[in-house]
Amino acid sequence: MVTISPNGHSLSFFFVESRLGHMKTPPPYPVSGRGPADHEVRDQIVAAATEHFSRYGYEKTTVSDLAKAVGYSKAYIYKFFASKQVIGEMICAACLQEIEAEVGAAIDGVDRPPEKLRRMFKAIVEASLRLFFQDRKLYEIAASAATERWQTALAYEGRIQKLLQGVLEEGRQSGDFERKTPLDETTMAIYLVIRQYLNPLLLQHNLDFAEEAPARLAGLVLRSLSP
Structure with a gap:
């Protein structure tokens, strides 16, 4: 689990911990995804993506960048999310x-x-x-x-x-x-x-x-x- 650090990115972690990390029921905002919604790997990917977007920006980040950040292959990430936009939508929904x-x-x-x-x-x-x-x-x-x-x-x-x-x-x-x-x-x-x-x-x-x-x-x- 990602922890909050004093580097100015606490808001991004707040999103993940308060909404996405413990989401057991479908959110009120439609987000298309793959795999089980409560899978811990899915949460790890979103947490890593949130931190990465916070540091480098959404537009400049690729799925390959996220794969390196979370420690999984790009193909494995695609088992849970069809695109970078879907990950962005989950963070936005939070x-x-x-x-x-x-x-x-x-x-x-x-x-x-x-x-x-x-x-x-x-x-x-x-x-x-x-x-x-x-x-x-x-x-x-x-x-x-x-x-x-x-x-x-x-x-x-x-x-x-x-x-x-x-x-x-x-x-x-x-x-x-x-x-x-x-x-x-x-x-x-x-x-x-x-x-x-x-x-x-x-x-x-x-x-x-x-x-x-x-x-x-x-x-x-x-x-x-x-x-």
């Missing part, structure tokens, strides 16, 4: 699950839908900034996922939209939010507002406003939702 978990925890137990929405915006921005930019090399994986529209990225967007829609439905039932606009239209419009802090390609262009964005965007959205 990152996205962490963000979704933080957003869910931020609104869990909050009674009023308007406050849920405020906390949702705040959690999305804070978690995205931390997980996407603490490790610039691993950021390349998230950027590739967004650029190439990997299934992990698409599934993540859909799950965030579903979470947002749930908050909006609660607000309509409580009388806090207007009901005239079709729910799907409202959900998508608000999602597009916050998407600039969810999508890594857009996020890097909005860092100057990240500190004030959650409160200002949530306030604007809440005023538009007034009944």
Whole structure:
């Protein structure tokens, strides 16, 4: 098992240990792989790949590089993963699950839908900034996922939209939010507002406003939702 070292790559190991290393059930994000999902060799390959990507970057790393790093042949790695992208998707999925978990925890137990929405915006921005930019090399994986529209990225967007829609439905039932606009239209419009802090390609262009964005965007959205 890979251990956390003080060399600046602790985030990458956190991904593996907290999500991939102990994954016994299929993740909520679709990732195609080969071999048993809980095989210890599979975990070792992902752990080694995460460390290697963190040091050298996703684009510059080949499956041959990973084979050398993990101590197995290239052919053996292909028994578990069809391509380097599949390994990247597993790491990306772990990152996205962490963000979704933080957003869910931020609104869990909050009674009023308007406050849920405020906390949702705040959690999305804070978690995205931390997980996407603490490790610039691993950021390349998230950027590739967004650029190439990997299934992990698409599934993540859909799950965030579903979470947002749930908050909006609660607000309509409580009388806090207007009901005239079709729910799907409202959900998508608000999602597009916050998407600039969810999508890594857009996020890097909005860092100057990240500190004030959650409160200002949530306030604007809440005023538009007034009944």
